[in-house]
Amino acid sequence: MTTTTYQTPILPDLTVPVVMGYFRSLNAGDCPQTAQYFAPYGELHPPFQGGIVGVEAIEAYLEAEAQSLTCFPEQATVQTAGDGCQLVQVRGHVKTPHFSVPVAWTFNLNSQSQIERVEIRLLASPEQLLELQQFG
Structure with missing residues (x-):
């Protein structure tokens, strides 16, 4: 068994282990x-892409696109349904070597605490998005 310790900024009152693990890893x-x-x-x-479906495709996408990102979750709300499914909404920002941008993540978790869907939305103004184009 391998144990990995991550030293990263995580929202202290975010108590959903799978979402905490997502951000840490x-x-x-x-x-x-x-x-x-x-x-x-x-x-x-x-943002700006269609859905990536399946664990292998998600891993490949993250390897290609997310290596230099650091996520800073700042506030979260959790709603739990009677069947154990959860909706977790997180606001914060993402920092890259070139810029920082406000972001919202919406996690849909199934009753086995797996991520069924996560939608990532940029909360930047149109002016901020135009400035980011130069880094794209």
């Missing part, structure tokens, strides 16, 4: 572990 650049938090049919919906 993503911030550590551990894309295989991040992808394992998804259900086999899980979906990742990054």
